[in-house]
Amino acid sequence: SDCTVIVSGLACRYKFVRESRRQILSLHFAGDIPDLDGLALPKADQGVCALTPVTVASISHAHLRGLAAAHPTFAEALTRQAMVDGSILGEWIANVGRRFAVERVAHLICESFTRMRALGLADADSFDLPMTQADMGDATGLSNVHVNRTMTALKKSGVLAVTRRSHRILDWARLRDHADFNPAYLHLLPAA
Amino acid sequence: SDCTVIVSGLACRYKFVRESRRQILSLHFAGDIPDLDGLALPKADQGVCALTPVTVASISHAHLRGLAAAHPTFAEALTRQAMVDGSILGEWIANVGRRFAVERVAHLICESFTRMRALGLADADSFDLPMTQADMGDATGLSNVHVNRTMTALKKSGVLAVTRRSHRILDWARLRDHADFNPAYLHLLPAA
DNA sequence: CGCCCCTTTGATATTAATCAAGAACTGTGG
DNA sequence: CCACAGTTCTTGATTAATATCAAAGGGGCG
Numbered sequence: 485s486d487c488t489v490i491v492s493g494l495a496c497r498y499k500f501v502r503e504s505r506r507q508i509l510s511l512h513f514a515g516d517i518p519d520l521d522g523l524a525l526p527k528a529d530q531g532v533c534a535l536t537p538v539t540v541a542s543i544s545h546a547h548l549r550g551l552a553a554a555h556p557t558f559a560e561a562l563t564r565q566a567m568v569d570g571s572i573l574g575e576w577i578a579n580v581g582r583r584f585a586v587e588r589v590a591h592l593i594c595e596s597f598t599r600m601r602a603l604g605l606a607d608a609d610s611f612d613l614p615m616t617q618a619d620m621g622d623a624t625g626l627s628n629v630h631v632n633r634t635m636t637a638l639k640k641s642g643v644l645a646v647t648r649r650s651h652r653i654l655d656w657a658r659l660r661d662h663a664d665f666n667p668a669y670l671h672l673l674p675a676a
Numbered sequence: 677s678d679c680t681v682i683v684s685g686l687a688c689r690y691k692f693v694r695e696s697r698r699q700i701l702s703l704h705f706a707g708d709i710p711d712l713d714g715l716a717l718p719k720a721d722q723g724v725c726a727l728t729p730v731t732v733a734s735i736s737h738a739h740l741r742g743l744a745a746a747h748p749t750f751a752e753a754l755t756r757q758a759m760v761d762g763s764i765l766g767e768w769i770a771n772v773g774r775r776f777a778v779e780r781v782a783h784l785i786c787e788s789f790t791r792m793r794a795l796g797l798a799d800a801d802s803f804d805l806p807m808t809q810a811d812m813g814d815a816t817g818l819s820n821v822h823v824n825r826t827m828t829a830l831k832k833s834g835v836l837a838v839t840r841r842s843h844r845i846l847d848w849a850r851l852r853d854h855a856d857f858n859p860a861y862l863h864l865l866p867a868a
Numbered sequence: 869c870g871c872c873c874c875t876t877t878g879a880t881a882t883t884a885a886t887c888a889a890g891a892a893c894t895g896t897g898g
Numbered sequence: 899c900c901a902c903a904g905t906t907c908t909t910g911a912t913t914a915a916t917a918t919c920a921a922a923g924g925g926g927c928g
Contacts (some may be wrong), residue, residue, distance in 0.1 A: 516711040524759040527862040567716040573765035578691040578699040580773040581817030625773030
């Protein structure tokens with residue numbers, strides 16, 4: 485009966501298929517509330533876990549509901565966030581359903597970079613994506629091995645350089661093109 | 677600035693990847709509001725279309741907001757529905773990302789049957805799923821050809837009989853098992 | 869009847885998974 | 899500082915899953 489707010493670090497929601505295959509459903513950065521749906525749905529059907537060490541805060545559902553009742557703007561922000569989450573989930577379905585491996589991985593990188601940049605967590609051209617390649621596989625529906633080969637290909641093609649999970653974007657236009665990435669679905673507010 | 681309520685027929689949300697590959701994101705039956713997110717998000721980034729002839733009703737956002745303000749129970753139902761939608765999207769990501777073709781197709785059938793049954797649109801053991809196999813492919817991230825082979829396999833294995841898009845469930849337990857289907861994510865209210 | 873759309877089937881090509889092993893890195897304790 | 903143990907990354911060889919291409923049947927409908 486509490487919601488979790490990510491304060492720092494990287495978390496994700498996931499589901500298991502047949503107790504063995506993990507699929508990551510969404511990534512959550514500072515400010516996100518991965519289990520917001522717990523407010524309206526009694527029993528959770530998806531897991532939340534940390535991909536890096538994470539610091540979190542808790543807000544009771546009661547408290548959250550109180551805030552929403554007292555401040556309509558807050559309630560609106562909450563539902564808006566829920567809708568954005570849904571929009572991102574939709575893009576992920578398209579990503580795993582209809583994109584090739586290179587496109588999927590590139591898309592994951594584009595999305596992470598764009599979101600982190602919007603949060604001030606990324607530099608103009610480089611950022612830390614602190615997940616393992618196995619995690620990236622679980623996010624894109626690929627095997628860890630294939631993620632590795634795909635990353636190698638992206639590096640060779642010169643759009644990206646990676647050292648110790650720090651990613652440097654060498655050619656954003658081409659990376660975006662590899663990924664078929666259009667940030668509209670993130671519904672970021674026009675550059676503040 | 678209107679929301680659409682499905683009154684009858686089958687609709688879906690979808691996205692295109694590179695203008696050529698379609699991915700269906702969700703199915704919508706009578707009572708659903710496929711574009712509810714338009715309430716909080718100004719520009720839609722996903723399409724809605726009919727898979728069968730559909731009758732719809734329109735409600736203006738203003739009206740909807742008025743109803744929500746006047747009747748907290750209604751507002752709650754709305755957000756609850758949005759959360760359930762999100763939960764279903766999550767299961768679809770897992771379906772497309774981590775399941776084999778048979779599992780995906782079987783899962784689509786299990787979900788459709790369960791949802792239609794909950795709405796009184798399906799018989800105890802048979803129902804109409806009025807989408808083409810190409811549509812099923814777009815919903816599961818498979819080619820129409822492979823959907824066909826998979827359906828053939830399901831029919832041969834004796835869990836299902838299909839005539840003219842009318843599906844008869846011959847062995848629900850086994851079908852559910854083929855699909856790795858657990859209806860928890862649908863958050864249906866305990867049998868009324 | 870004829871046409872169009874959908875389904876079915878076969879042959880082949882492509883994509884990505886799996887298996888296996890070795891290299892590089894991370895952090896740990898001596 | 900170094901040896902080490904445990905991950906993670908990388909690479910190769912092989913297999914499995916699914917796409918694509920092509921063409922032939924069916925069914926409904928004007």
